[in-house]
Amino acid sequence: MSIATDIGTLITRSPGIGNGRPVITGTGTSVRRVVVLYKQGAHAEEITRRMSHLSLAQVYAALAYYHANRDEIEADLSEEETEYWKLASLQSKNA
16 A cells, blocks of 8 residues: 655755755755756656656656746746856856
8 A cells, every 4th residue: 555645745945955946855856957858848757767866746746836836937947047148158258
């Protein structure tokens, strides 16, 4: 007989892990990382193949978190992209 999992325990936040971003509990893998693959067209099963340390339930929990908190995750992704282009610009100026 299997034990039921409280899905509310699959995603956590901690200031010491991922700068307080939502992560999949016990993995250090951010929801954002799963979302990037999802937005590239990978479905949940493909994500678990690419990130074999995650279960299908964990991937679906990350995707559910994203869909329930889309503005938060999209803002985080946008900030990261802006920072990337800033650094790339500085690097090209110094080359």
